[in-house]
Amino acid sequence: MPRFQPRALFLPLLLAGVALTSCVSPPMADPTNTAPPRSASTAPANRADRAELPVPPATSAPGTHKPQPITLSFTGDIQFEDHLRPRLDHPTTALAPIKEQLQAADLTIANLETAITTRGRAEDKTYTFRASPAAFDALSAAGIDVASMANNHGVDFGPQGLSDTLAAIKRAPLAVIGIGANDDQAFAPHVVTIKGTKVAVIAATAFNDPTARNYPAGPDRAGVAAAVDPERLLAQVRSVRPTADVVIVFLHWGIEQDQCPSDQQRSLAEQLAKLGADIVVGTHAHVLQGAGRLPGYDTFVGYGLGNFVWRNRRSVQETTTGLLTLTVEGRKVTAAQWSPAIVGANGLPGFTHGDEAERMRRDFADLRDCADLDAVPAPRTADQIR
Numbered sequence: 001m002p003r004f005q006p007r008a009l010f011l012p013l014l015l016a017g018v019a020l021t022s023c024v025s026p027p028m029a030d031p032t033n034t035a036p037p038r039s040a041s042t043a044p045a046n047r048a049d050r051a052e053l054p055v056p057p058a059t060s061a062p063g064t065h066k067p068q069p070i071t072l073s074f075t076g077d078i079q080f081e082d083h084l085r086p087r088l089d090h091p092t093t094a095l096a097p098i099k100e101q102l103q104a105a106d107l108t109i110a111n112l113e114t115a116i117t118t119r120g121r122a123e124d125k126t127y128t129f130r131a132s133p134a135a136f137d138a139l140s141a142a143g144i145d146v147a148s149m150a151n152n153h154g155v156d157f158g159p160q161g162l163s164d165t166l167a168a169i170k171r172a173p174l175a176v177i178g179i180g181a182n183d184d185q186a187f188a189p190h191v192v193t194i195k196g197t198k199v200a201v202i203a204a205t206a207f208n209d210p211t212a213r214n215y216p217a218g219p220d221r222a223g224v225a226a227a228v229d230p231e232r233l234l235a236q237v238r239s240v241r242p243t244a245d246v247v248i249v250f251l252h253w254g255i256e257q258d259q260c261p262s263d264q265q266r267s268l269a270e271q272l273a274k275l276g277a278d279i280v281v282g283t284h285a286h287v288l289q290g291a292g293r294l295p296g297y298d299t300f301v302g303y304g305l306g307n308f309v310w311r312n313r314r315s316v317q318e319t320t321t322g323l324l325t326l327t328v329e330g331r332k333v334t335a336a337q338w339s340p341a342i343v344g345a346n347g348l349p350g351f352t353h354g355d356e357a358e359r360m361r362r363d364f365a366d367l368r369d370c371a372d373l374d375a376v377p378a379p380r381t382a383d384q385i386r
Contacts, residue, residue: 074324150252162179292376293333335378
């Protein structure tokens with residue numbers, strides 16, 4: 001299959017078309033400006049005692065209750081380096097310009113691309129990121145409910161930094177997944193019931209890098225949920241599937257700067273779909289990749305969401321971003337909305353509107369071609385994503 005050919009730089013290569021068919025689907029509406037009350041959740045899965053607490057059984061067999069639509073939002077990579085660092089001096093307002101969008105869904109999930117420490121020795125790698133525990137406060141205050149740290153920067157400052165990170169997670173005001181004092185903790189899902197639908201979110205890194213090789217969580221070893229060998233991840237999905245209505249797998253994977261998914265991504269997505277994962281969303285490439293329904297399955301796959309809160313603006317592709325919002329009824333994604341944005345000089349995404357947003361959504365839709373994904377319709381009205 002020929003590889004996707006980028007358009008001109010002024011037409012950002014956005015995965016935004018999950019909610020659009022190639023030519024005939026109506027355009028997706030801009031995100032609503034009305035932020036609903038957040039749904040109550042169980043205690044975050046990252047708490048110190050989570051290893052002793054199995055995934056709670058569903059209150060009824062999954063799929064037996066009459067489902068109400070719920071909305072789930074996903075962002076790409078977030079860090080607080082360079083000119084973003086001073087924002088953590090005031091964490092409650094650090095992400096205030098994008099709070100309205102992040103709060104709009106029932107559950108918002110993001111990738112936190114940094115160690116949480118002020119100590120430790122930097123790992124021997126080109127880029128190392130760290131932030132104070134105020135990063136957790138900033139994400140929570142902005143409306144993010146779940147942060148994955150299963151990525152190649154979660155242990156950028158060695159064992160000391162990892163110890164500090166785990167200590168900070170115990171006090172975090174949001175769920176932090178994908179990292180832990182052992183593999184049970186690192187792979188443990190965050191479980192939340194939203195309008196009667198039990199949602200389980202599992203995070204892992206499938207990117208073969210020094211973090212996954214040097215700090216994979218094990219039975220007696222702290223680290224990240226490493227899924228370069230996916231068997232532990234697949235076993236976790238198999239275990240969680242009977243106890244949850246919706247199973248989400250949030251991954252760090254893919255090839256940097258490549259807007260088409262790798263063979264490894266495609267293979268892992270299909271394995272997860274076969275085991276019953278309902279939504280598979282990922283980050284790492286720093287550019288957008290295709291998103292839509294995996295042919296032959298009901299599983300929705302978003303291969304890559306690019307950068308979201310990011311320090312540099314090296315290319316149009318790396319600054320093209322957005323918020324992916326899925327409407328779910330029962331186990332099925334019934335609508336997908338891409339709210340396109342551009343990372344500004346301040347490091348925050350600026351959401352676009354009108355003709356520019358529609359153009360970016362069309363570019364996003366084009367990315368489905370090399371990802372071999374099917375379109376999912378946009379919400380019929382903005383009310384559906386409130």
